[in-house]
Amino acid sequence: MSIDxxxxxxxxxxxxxxxxxxxxxxxxxxxxxxSAAWCRVRDDSDIRVAxxxxxxDRAFTTGADLKSYVNSPMDMSQFWKxxxxxxxxxxxxxxxPVIAAVNGYCLGGxxxxxxxxxxxxxxxxxxxGLSEVARGVVAGNGGTQRILEQLPYAIxxxxxxxxxxxxxxxxxxxxxxxxxxxxxxxxxxxxxxxxEISANAPLAVQAAKELALRSRxxxxxxxxxxxxxxxxxxxxxxxxxxxxxxxxxxxxxxxTGS
Numbered sequence: 001m002s003i004d005x006x007x008x009x010x011x012x013x014x015x016x017x018x019x020x021x022x023x024x025x026x027x028x029x030x031x032x033x034x035s036a037a038w039c040r041v042r043d044d045s046d047i048r049v050a051x052x053x054x055x056x057d058r059a060f061t062t063g064a065d066l067k068s069y070v071n072s073p074m075d076m077s078q079f080w081k082x083x084x085x086x087x088x089x090x091x092x093x094x095x096x097p098v099i100a101a102v103n104g105y106c107l108g109g110x111x112x113x114x115x116x117x118x119x120x121x122x123x124x125x126x127x128x129g130l131s132e133v134a135r136g137v138v139a140g141n142g143g144t145q146r147i148l149e150q151l152p153y154a155i156x157x158x159x160x161x162x163x164x165x166x167x168x169x170x171x172x173x174x175x176x177x178x179x180x181x182x183x184x185x186x187x188x189x190x191x192x193x194x195x196e197i198s199a200n201a202p203l204a205v206q207a208a209k210e211l212a213l214r215s216r217x218x219x220x221x222x223x224x225x226x227x228x229x230x231x232x233x234x235x236x237x238x239x240x241x242x243x244x245x246x247x248x249x250x251x252x253x254x255x256t257g258s
Contacts, residue, residue: 002017002018002019002026002027002029002030002033003015003016003017003018003030003033003034003036003037004016004018004055005037005040007044007046007047010048010194010195010198011046011047011048011049011198011202012047012048012049012050012051012191012194012195012198013037013040013041013044013047013049013050013051014050014051014052014053015034015037015041015050015051015052015053016052016053016054016055017030017034017052017053017054017055017060017061018054018055019055019065020054020055020056020058020059022065023058023059023061023062023104023105024054024055024056024059024060024061024062024110025059025061025062025063025064025065026061026063026064026065026109027064027065030065031064031085031087032085034087035085035086035087035092038086038087038088038092038094039086039092041094041096041098042092042093042094042095042096045257047096048096048197048198048202048205048257049096049097049098049099049194049197049198049205050094050096050097050098050099050194051098051099051100051101051187051190051191051194052098052099052100052101052113052117053100053101053102053103053186053187053190054102054103054104054110056103056104057103057104057123057183058103058104058105059103059104059105059106059110060100060101060102060103060104060105060106060110060114060126061105061106061107061109061110061113062105062107062108062109062110063107063108063109063110063111063112063113064108064109087113087116087141088113088116088117089109089112089113089115089116089141089142089146090141090142091142095206095207095209095210096202096205096206096209097118097119097194097197097205097209098116098117098118098119099117099118099119099120099121099190099193099194100113100114100117100119100120100121100190101121101122101186101187101189101190102114102120102121102122102123102126102128102168102177102186103122103123103126103183103186104123104125104126104127105126105127106122106126106127106128106129107127107128107129107130107131107165108129108130108131108132108139109140109141109143111128111129111130111139111143112130112139112140112141112142112143112146113141114128114176115142115143115146115147115150116142116146118209119178119193120176120177120178121177121178121179121180121181121186121189121190121193122168122171122172122177122179122180122181122186123168123180123181123182123183123186124168124169124180124182124183125168125183126167126168126171126177126180127165127166127167127168128159128165128166128167128168128171128176129159129163129164129165129166130143130147130159130160130163131163131165132163133160133161133162133163134163139160143160144160147159147160149216150175150176151174151175151176152174155174168180178193199252199253199255200255201237201239201240201242201243201253201255201257202239202255202257203234203237203239203257203258204234204239204240207230207233207234210230211223211226211227211230214226237258238256238258239253239255239256239257239258242254242255242256243255
């Protein structure tokens with residue numbers, strides 16, 4: 001398989017795009033496997049957070065493997081199968097946090113995938129770009145929809161319209177990534193974030209992510225009401241009892257996601 005999937009004992013799923021010989025570019029089978037991986041993260045209650053990276057040290061992913069699609073024109077009936085093989089960046093709702101560990105080129109579909117993650121760590125050699133306009137198309141799967149939310153307007157439009165790439169230092173300065181760390185520290189840093197998140201109450205974490213993302217699409221009064229309703233709902237969970245009890249007893253909380 002071109003998508004590796006493993007889960008550790010702390011509820012952290014590691015997804016690895018494993019086509020280093022193709023700069024981790026993805027053909028149709030890889031996209032299908034990646035969709036299945038996201039669905040497993042979404043549906044497996046033992047998973048609390050996911051980390052995604054690319055195999056090797058040259059690329060996170062360069063997106064679609066264009067050579068694999070040259071002689072495979074899409075049947076137009078596929079256009080209306082909008083829920084088939086859904087991806088994180090194409091609208092699949094995964095409320096568990098996703099951390100990207102970017103180890104090299106993050107281009108095209110790799111960039112749109114990155115923008116659908118929640119926390120991002122990169123190496124100094126990481127390179128980011130939306131090069132689709134140089135290929136006669138536009139950045140799909142949310143590329144044109146998320147970039148203005150995540151970068152300053154002028155920078156976002158420069159990347160979108162010119163296809164120019166930016167380096168890791170610029171990406172960190174503009175807030176596209178959280179941290180730039182040495183290659184040898186990439187995965188440990190990503191897993192430090194993951195462990196910190198997985199130690200929190202999982203239902204509350206998922207609620208916090210959903211509320212934050214939905215706030216972009218609702219007015220403030222509606223968002224505040226949603227917060228109130230979510231907190232009321234969480235108040236009936238075992239974790240909402242465990243948190244205060246652990247604090248009072250000065251011990252680490254043991255959250256069960258129930």
